[in-house]
Amino acid sequence: MTIRVAICAPSASFPRELVAPVMAVAGRFPGIELIFHDQCFAEAGHFAGTDEQRLHALLDCANDPGIDAVWFARGGYGSNRICEAAMQFLSKEADRKAFLGSSDGGYLLGSLYKAGIGMPVHAPMPLDVKRDRGEEAIARVLGWLSGEDAAIEPSMLEPGFDKDPTVAFNLTTLAMLAGTPLMPDLSDHVVMVEEVSEHLYAVDRLFFHLMQVIAPMCITGLRLGNVSDVPENDRPFGTDALGIARDWCARSTIPFLGRAQIGHDHANRVVPFGRRRRFDER
Amino acid sequence: MTIRVAICAPSASFPRELVAPVMAVAGRFPGIELIFHDQCFAEAGHFAGTDEQRLHALLDCANDPGIDAVWFARGGYGSNRICEAAMQFLSKEADRKAFLGSSDGGYLLGSLYKAGIGMPVHAPMPLDVKRDRGEEAIARVLGWLSGEDAAIEPSMLEPGFDKDPTVAFNLTTLAMLAGTPLMPDLSDHVVMVEEVSEHLYAVDRLFFHLMQVIAPMCITGLRLGNVSDVPENDRPFGTDALGIARDWCARSTIPFLGRAQIGHDHANRVVPFGRRRRFDER
Numbered sequence: 001m002t003i004r005v006a007i008c009a010p011s012a013s014f015p016r017e018l019v020a021p022v023m024a025v026a027g028r029f030p031g032i033e034l035i036f037h038d039q040c041f042a043e044a045g046h047f048a049g050t051d052e053q054r055l056h057a058l059l060d061c062a063n064d065p066g067i068d069a070v071w072f073a074r075g076g077y078g079s080n081r082i083c084e085a086a087m088q089f090l091s092k093e094a095d096r097k098a099f100l101g102s103s104d105g106g107y108l109l110g111s112l113y114k115a116g117i118g119m120p121v122h123a124p125m126p127l128d129v130k131r132d133r134g135e136e137a138i139a140r141v142l143g144w145l146s147g148e149d150a151a152i153e154p155s156m157l158e159p160g161f162d163k164d165p166t167v168a169f170n171l172t173t174l175a176m177l178a179g180t181p182l183m184p185d186l187s188d189h190v191v192m193v194e195e196v197s198e199h200l201y202a203v204d205r206l207f208f209h210l211m212q213v214i215a216p217m218c219i220t221g222l223r224l225g226n227v228s229d230v231p232e233n234d235r236p237f238g239t240d241a242l243g244i245a246r247d248w249c250a251r252s253t254i255p256f257l258g259r260a261q262i263g264h265d266h267a268n269r270v271v272p273f274g275r276r277r278r279f280d281e282r
Numbered sequence: 283m284t285i286r287v288a289i290c291a292p293s294a295s296f297p298r299e300l301v302a303p304v305m306a307v308a309g310r311f312p313g314i315e316l317i318f319h320d321q322c323f324a325e326a327g328h329f330a331g332t333d334e335q336r337l338h339a340l341l342d343c344a345n346d347p348g349i350d351a352v353w354f355a356r357g358g359y360g361s362n363r364i365c366e367a368a369m370q371f372l373s374k375e376a377d378r379k380a381f382l383g384s385s386d387g388g389y390l391l392g393s394l395y396k397a398g399i400g401m402p403v404h405a406p407m408p409l410d411v412k413r414d415r416g417e418e419a420i421a422r423v424l425g426w427l428s429g430e431d432a433a434i435e436p437s438m439l440e441p442g443f444d445k446d447p448t449v450a451f452n453l454t455t456l457a458m459l460a461g462t463p464l465m466p467d468l469s470d471h472v473v474m475v476e477e478v479s480e481h482l483y484a485v486d487r488l489f490f491h492l493m494q495v496i497a498p499m500c501i502t503g504l505r506l507g508n509v510s511d512v513p514e515n516d517r518p519f520g521t522d523a524l525g526i527a528r529d530w531c532a533r534s535t536i537p538f539l540g541r542a543q544i545g546h547d548h549a550n551r552v553v554p555f556g557r558r559r560r561f562d563e564r
Contacts, residue, residue, distance in 0.1 A: 233328075
């Protein structure tokens with residue numbers, strides 16, 4: 001049975017010239033069919049079409065009984081604007097699907113997890129094909145969807161991934177969800193966060209906000225992914241991202257569990273939310 | 283009776299060479315004595331001293347019975363790290379004081395307002411003296427403290443300022459408070475927000491987060507201050523800050539009440555939190 005994966009763009013639009021390199025990687029996975037929704041290429045200011053266009057495309061994919069998984073084409077800001085409406089209009093067809101993405105896509109993953117709909121999965125996205133070694137990121141997702149034993153092994157998932165329920169997020173994305181009605185309950189979860197292109201003072205500020213919200217939830221612990229492309233500030237912050245994460249965990253009496261291989265790079269791992277690990281458990 | 287104003291730096295440190303220009307403006311207000319706490323000039327990485335140093339300096343000023351007002355020297359990130367402890371250790375002496383600041387100082391203003399301690403006042407800060415026409419910003423604060431009639435007139439306060447209880451914040455600061463235990467209840471308040479040096483997509487994201495938290499509070503309405511120094515993005519956002527504020531108000535059924543003259547500029551107005559308007563009402 002072919003696994004049919006629909007790709008839509010709830011945030012920013014996908015460059016048409018990157019379809020071919022993604023399809024080339026998919027060619028190595030004969031059990032998978034990728035379908036790019038036309039909305040991926042729409043443009044409306046910052047976004048891949050208006051809120052309505054992005055919402056309808058997401059619903060087209062998620063409510064289609066012939067589709068097994070919905071893959072967010074890329075991040076870039078905007079999926080938060082359609083989360084609330086999407087949760088209202090997703091049908092029961094959405095419930096048997098995996099939803100894959102990361103970065104800005106985390107707004108939808110978190111909202112789906114809160115609503116108990118489908119299987120949210122932190123994963124590389126089609127746009128990652130343009131990175132150095134980007135094909136590896138694409139192949140990691142397709143291998144996981146294919147149920148290939150090697151892809152389900154810990155080496156393909158997040159290393160150190162264990163039996164605890166887990167979530168993985170971009171730090172800004174999770175901080176913007178934290179305190180809102182879209183925020184899932186993360187009690188007893190391992191929480192992984194990564195960040196890109198933020199000053200260290202902003203990382204510290206995001207942890208301040210996030211910790212105020214998740215410390216009362218009694219999470220199992222925090223793991224820090226890559227914090228990359230940190231801009232230079234006019235003065236050194238005084239510690240690095242690891243120091244900031246450890247500091248806020250200590251202040252908030254949250255166990256710091258070490259690093260996680262998630263981030264804005266080719267090595268970004270597949271992290272299914274919750275306790276399920278395999279696509280066929282969805 | 284001389285009004286004694288203690289200046290401390292809960293965020294970043296104050297350049298020593300700017301003391302003289304601030305004191306020069308203060309020379310025009312014989313009823314006011316400014317006292318710079320030594321901690322203003324401390325440095326520890328990004329901050330004006332360690333968390334402990336900044337906390338102790340704030341408590342020195344706020345708990346001193348000989349001081350009438352506490353003025354935050356500048357923003358620059360960091361006051362959030364000492365809010366929780368400060369609220370625990372402020373004595374009843376703090377209650378008869380005004381606390382003045384803006385930008386990052388909003389974490390303390392919001393926390394004080396939540397705790398019902400003293401009179402939090404959104405106002406220009408000593409560092410503003412270095413701006414073009416910065417002396418006007420300093421003089422506006424000292425005029426308000428002096429109770430000069432001209433300074434209490436609407437022309438010196440926020441124009442259009444009326445009888446509704448009001449708060450004024452930097453947007454990032456309020457968004458980072460929103461959803462945390464430090465966030466004050468803003469029911470029936472006019473909420474003013476301003477921003478500086480943020481991309482429009484980040485402004486949109488901050489409004490998304492803030493509105494999710496304050497819409498259920500039934501605020502009276504939102505007013506938009508200056509949104510200045512917006513960096514260029516790789517693509518146009520599609521609307522401006524005013525359009526973003528209007529859009530989120532409409533989506534959240536919050537009345538949009540127009541512009542407000544607050545911001546990171548010399549014209550930044552004095553906005554006492556709540557219903558009180560004059561320093562002698564504290």
